[in-house]
Amino acid sequence: xxxNYNSKEIHWIREFYPGAEELKPKELNHVLAxxxxxxxxxxxxxxxxxxxxxxxKFDRALKVYLRKFNKEEFEDEFNYFSRRYQNQNIKKSLNxxxxxxYQEEEKACKLxxxxxxxxxxxxxxxxxxxxxxIYLTYRLRNNLFHGLKPFISLPAQNENFKNSNSVLIKFIDxxxx
Numbered sequence: 001x002x003x004n005y006n007s008k009e010i011h012w013i014r015e016f017y018p019g020a021e022e023l024k025p026k027e028l029n030h031v032l033a034x035x036x037x038x039x040x041x042x043x044x045x046x047x048x049x050x051x052x053x054x055x056x057k058f059d060r061a062l063k064v065y066l067r068k069f070n071k072e073e074f075e076d077e078f079n080y081f082s083r084r085y086q087n088q089n090i091k092k093s094l095n096x097x098x099x100x101x102y103q104e105e106e107k108a109c110k111l112x113x114x115x116x117x118x119x120x121x122x123x124x125x126x127x128x129x130x131x132x133x134i135y136l137t138y139r140l141r142n143n144l145f146h147g148l149k150p151f152i153s154l155p156a157q158n159e160n161f162k163n164s165n166s167v168l169i170k171f172i173d174x175x176x177x
Contacts, residue, residue: 038168071130091113112136
């Protein structure tokens with residue numbers, strides 16, 4: 001992509017989306033990279049377990065490779081998200097769905113909320129730290145790809161995606177080493 005952000009796609013977005021005239025794609029670098037990194041991440045999960053929901057595939061992968069993870073590698077990202085979502089309703093902030101059809105998502109929401117509110121990274125088990133960060137990243141992914149993150153507000157989300165990208169890269173690197 002380089003420093004040239006004047007592609008046909010960017011011109012189309014600026015013309016199509018009201019308010020996008022002032023959009024600076026270089027302020028979206030982490031958001032733009034996220035789609036590719038997520039694609040690689042899902043490919044890794046599918047190599048490990050082809051069947052099941054996202055949560056089932058991820059949980060199986062984590063159980064297989066849990067011993068390889070050093071939770072301290074994820075401390076900066078965990079602390080960022082703990083501060084970012086401090087005193088917030090996680091279900092509302094991250095658009096977790098509820099209902100009989102979404103039992104896995106409700107379980108994930110509870111884990112994310114409880115983990116982030118604990119505040120003491122050192123006392124939280126490795127498995128819970130990684131689940132929390134990946135489940136949270138999965139919600140950011142869904143909110144982005146399903147249009148729940150307003151396009152025009154994406155520059156303000158760049159730091160969220162920077163930290164999510166870091167989590168995904170560390171997860172992939174740990175499994176692939």
